[in-house]
Amino acid sequence: TTAFGVVVPDSASKDAEKPGAAESERTAVFRALKPDTAPAADKKPAEAAKDGKVGASEAADSERTAVFRAVKPGSAPAVDKKPAQDPRSGKPAEAAKDGKPEAADSERTAVFRAVKPGSAPAVDKKPAQDPRSGKPAEAAKDGKPEAADSERTAVFRAVKPGSAPAADEKPAGAGKADARSSTFVPLRGDGPAAPPKPATPQPAPKPTPKPTPTPTPKPAAATPPPPPAAARLDSSERTTQQPLPPRPPLDMLADLTNNPPPPPSPLRTAVRRFKIYAPIVLLLAIVLAVVQLVRPLPAPKLRMTAKSTYAFPGGAPELPWPTEGQASMAAAGLGTIGSFGEQKPVPIASVTKSMTAYIILRDHPFKKGEKGAMIDVDKTAETEGQKDKSDNESTLNTVKEGDKISAYDAVAALMIPSANNIARLLARWDAGSQEAFVKKMNDTAKELGMTNTTYTDPSGLDATTVSTAEDQVKLGLKIVEIPALVDITRMPSWVDPSGKTWPNWNRLVPYNDSLGIKTGTTTKAGGNLLFAAQKKVGDTNQLIVGAVLGQHKPPIIDTVIGASKTLLVATQKSIEGATVVKKGDVVGYVDDGLGGRTPVVATADVQAVGWSSLTVALKLGDGGTKIPQTAKAGTRVGVLTVGEGASQVKVPVALQRELAAPGAGSKLTRIG
Secondary structure (H helix, E strand, O other): OOOOOOOOOOOOOHHHHOOOOOOOOHHHOOOOOOOOOOOOOOOOOOOOOHHHOOOHHHEEOOOOOOOOOOOEOOOOOOOOOOEOEOOOOOOEOOOOOOOOOOOOOOOOOOOOEOOOOOOOOOOOOOOEEOOOOOOEOOOOHHHOOEEOOOHHHOOOOOEOOOOOOOOOOOOOOEEOEEOOOOOEOOOOOOOOOOOOOOOOOOOOOOOOOOOOOOOOOOOOOOOOOOOOHHHHHHHHOOOOOOOOOOOOHHHHHHHHOOOOOOOOOHHHHHHHHHHHHHHHHHHHHHHHHHHHHHOOOOOOEEEEOOOOEEEOOOOOOOOOOOOOOEEEEEEOOOEEEEEEOOOOOEEOHHHHHHHHHHHHHHHOOOOOOOOOOEEEOOHHHHHHOOHHHHOOOOOOOOOOOOOEEEHHHHHHHHHOOOOHHHHHHHHHHHHOOHHHHHHHHHHHHHHOOOOOOEOOOOOOOOOOOEEOHHHHHHHHHHHOOOHHHHHHHOOOEEEOOOOOEEEOOOOOOOHHHEEEEEEEEEOOOEEEEEEEEEEEEOOEEEEEEEEEEEEOOOOHHHHHHHHHHHHHHHHHHHOEEEEEEOOOOEEEEEEOOOOOEEEEEEOOOEEEEEOOOOEEEEEEEOOOOOOOOOEOOOOEEEEEEEOOHHHOEEEEEEEOOOEOOOOHHHHHHOOO
């Protein structure tokens, strides 16, 4: 009875229980006999000495050599089979001579011995060679048994399943008289497993007759061999392994190095997180840097550092206002100088033609010196031209039906001789009818902020067309911004297409730098005049616009012209210039949008135009040109403007030093 062996049943040889038995307690640990089989009853156990005597020193298997021995199931060793060669010397192990037993196999060579399954050694076959001496281990002579296996050679011997040893065959481990034959069977090679070879049937060995007449018992019925290992493992060992969750990188590395990870700690966690996230942060930083470097640069802009306003010292100027009616004076781009009288709507007579001319030039513009579009003269214009005699109207009586008149000559006839028939002709030509044109006049008045003005006809002959001096000054400030219109109104006289000369009713021109505009006189409206003039201040022609309405002292035309002239001259004297910025002064800088600032300076003295107590505005702009990303020092990049409108003062500004493109550091750190 052993730890891993199978106990031999009672039907086995009884001589194995004697002190000289073939197997000791420790030699049968892994020995196994075929299940349900037992050795024959008359089979003798392995003999340990000569003449059938059993000796302890000549035991077939020692206690230490039977630990891993396995008898081939179903087979028994042949008595006369020669042992295998010695695996160290290669010589056959010699059997005992003169009846003395000799060890057939070395103790160390039987560890991996295995008898071929399905075969049994012949009875008379000699044992294998001695693995230490190389000599063959001779079987027992004269019928005396010799040990076939040593203690260490029976580890993997197995009895072939389904077979029993022959009757006269000696069981393994009988003593030193047994041959110590062994066959080295490698457990597993380093290379890939060879495909299994088909089993070759072996012929049953013929038993060798023994001199004794002992009958050989019939072997037990062979049981069918067990199914192949692959079939047995097919259902029992076929399992499904679920994938394990991913493990931390450091733990996996510790498994590979067979070193357990260190215990978690705040420092180790921080270091691990740094190692994980630091490359990600670095990659994001690189991507962000590339994006910042290739992004389009913002457009440079001018920023002003000089004062945005300038106030002229002193009090408000005193102007010689008329004794009746209402009046107002203003400077283009500077504002209102002063007003007189109650600003209530009053009839303005032919001053109305100023709005008619403004709409024609606005909607059908032509440049100074050009004639503009050609207009067909209709029958109505010819007929109304004769009212100069019948109704004492101001008309152009030289036009005939079928004639063509240029827009320039039509506006001149409107503003110089104040022709009512041409005013109506222009209204029909522009809007299709006088009513439609009147609507455009009122809409334009609202756009200009003329809140106290109402137009009912394009000529002003109707007394229902009313306005105020301040409203007419607003219109006059827009007219002086149209050079082609001012070029007409400033003429002392005009020659029509027929060759007739017509004098300008505004006798302020050409005196005192007067620019004319329009007179209007009727019995109900009195004398009215919208006028303009200019004054040279430094390099600027300052434009002045005034209006005087409701002058009823006869002669009304002379009264209004006289009052207007006095007011005009006084206003020109009150206007002065003051240097607010000198040449070379820094007035601002170019902002590249990334923190870079390049100063800009004025290229000339900047002189503000105004009068005492007036505050003017200063502005710095690009002047309608694109500021470059890079430029040399002295490059003009903008304009400094003082005032507004047509008389504003403009001085170019230039770079004080070279304008350079933003550097890499500025590109990387920009936001937005």
